[in-house]
Amino acid sequence: MHISNGIIDGPxxxxxxxxxxxxxxxxxxxxxxxLDDRLAPMAGLVAAFIFAVQMLNFPIFTAGVSGHLLxxxxxxxxxxxxxxxxxxxxVLVVQALIFGDGGVAMLGLNITNMALLGTxxxxxxxxxxxxxxxxxxxxxxxxxxxAAMISVVVASQGFVLEYWLGGTTxxxxxxxxxxxxMAGVHLLIGIGEGLITATTVLTVAKVRxxxxxxxxxxxxxxxxxxxxxxxxx
Amino acid sequence: MKNRSWAFLAGGLLVALLxxxxxxxxxxxxxxxLDSSLLKGCTVDADDNIVGGSCPAQQARDHELADxxxxxxxxxxxxxxxxxxxxxxxxxxxxxxxIGAGGFWLLRRxxxxxxxxxxxxxxxxxxxxxxxAEGDAATSTDERRHADANG
Numbered sequence: 107m108h109i110s111n112g113i114i115d116g117p118x119x120x121x122x123x124x125x126x127x128x129x130x131x132x133x134x135x136x137x138x139x140x141l142d143d144r145l146a147p148m149a150g151l152v153a154a155f156i157f158a159v160q161m162l163n164f165p166i167f168t169a170g171v172s173g174h175l176l177x178x179x180x181x182x183x184x185x186x187x188x189x190x191x192x193x194x195x196x197v198l199v200v201q202a203l204i205f206g207d208g209g210v211a212m213l214g215l216n217i218t219n220m221a222l223l224g225t226x227x228x229x230x231x232x233x234x235x236x237x238x239x240x241x242x243x244x245x246x247x248x249x250x251x252x253a254a255m256i257s258v259v260v261a262s263q264g265f266v267l268e269y270w271l272g273g274t275t276x277x278x279x280x281x282x283x284x285x286x287x288m289a290g291v292h293l294l295i296g297i298g299e300g301l302i303t304a305t306t307v308l309t310v311a312k313v314r315x316x317x318x319x320x321x322x323x324x325x326x327x328x329x330x331x332x333x334x335x336x337x338x339x
Numbered sequence: 340m341k342n343r344s345w346a347f348l349a350g351g352l353l354v355a356l357l358x359x360x361x362x363x364x365x366x367x368x369x370x371x372x373l374d375s376s377l378l379k380g381c382t383v384d385a386d387d388n389i390v391g392g393s394c395p396a397q398q399a400r401d402h403e404l405a406d407x408x409x410x411x412x413x414x415x416x417x418x419x420x421x422x423x424x425x426x427x428x429x430x431x432x433x434x435x436x437x438i439g440a441g442g443f444w445l446l447r448r449x450x451x452x453x454x455x456x457x458x459x460x461x462x463x464x465x466x467x468x469x470x471x472a473e474g475d476a477a478t479s480t481d482e483r484r485h486a487d488a489n490g
Contacts, residue, residue, distance in 0.1 A: 110402070
């Protein structure tokens with residue numbers, strides 16, 4: 107979902123660059139609280155893994171269209187929303203500055219959609235779903251899948267908003283058409299994102315459950331108060 | 340970090356290197372969801388090049404760094420496309436890991452809260468900007484003076 111140069115005009119791109127920089131600064135400040143000696147290298151691994159999987163464009167049911175992981179939901183699951191957004195941003199910066207993927211002038215827009223919007227939406231959904239769904243592997247899988255899928259669709263609508271503000275082609279009154287096309291295609295891509303995210307999170311949760319950030323913030327399911335109260339009598 | 344964490348880190352990196360270095364060659368080369376949405380209104384040939392019509396994608400301009408040696412996920416000068424894509428993927432994973440892990444390591448919080456009960460002898464706690472050692476010394480000297488004055 108990387109925007110190429112020339113698609114959004116310069117002033118709007120500059121505004122979003124400033125917006126993204128401010129938001130990433132907040133992420134650095136808040137993320138520092140989460141970053142300890144153990145999380146720091148893990149966050150580096152999450153960024154490297156997202157870079158790798160973003161290279162793997164998969165076909166979707168519509169002919170001639172592919173999609174790839176954005177990674178916001180995966181990062182939010184594994185390292186939390188603040189550090190997670192920074193992980194995706196690192197990937198986008200490397201892609202723009204070294205691999206010519208996504209215009210450098212469009213970096214603020216791309217960071218806004220994929221790193222900020224995608225991760226934020228995913229984390230809100232993760233926080234809600236993990237409390238509502240049963241605390242099982244199936245519950246974790248559904249959480250990862252749904253959060254990932256919806257975050258991709260919302261990120262695609264971030265682009266539609268940006269296009270409405272500064273798109274270089276006058277669509278007339280057909281912005282709704284673009285929004286519908288983007289949402290439909292990214293719902294299908296979101297299924298792929300959901301499957302990849304759920305598979306990865308389940309694997310990490312099986313090997314090292316203590317490395318899944320989203321599971322750490324949950325209250326422990328054991329209720330130690332009961333035997334203590336019984337013993338006190 | 341414990342050995343188990345190092346093993347997880349090494350295993351994860353290996354998976355990422357395999358995905359970017361090998362599996363990436365089997366990725367779909369069709370335009371992604373965003374690019375294909377911007378092609379609406381245009382007709383494209385078998386290689387997804389625009390051959391007619393009018394669509395937002397026609398406004399696309401060249402990337403600032405289109406001449407980068409790793410542009411478009413290939414290594415310039417490497418003829419074999421399988422090797423070129425794979426090598427660029429491996430380099431990308433390593434660079435992303437280096438920047439990510441290095442940056443996060445520098446950002447990490449370094450609170451020296453003693454867990455073993457021993458107080459740091461120099462008395463400095465990096466969490467607040469003051470230097471408690473000097474502060475304490477000054478306070479105690481002041482208190483001593485007060486005590487002397489009162490006595």
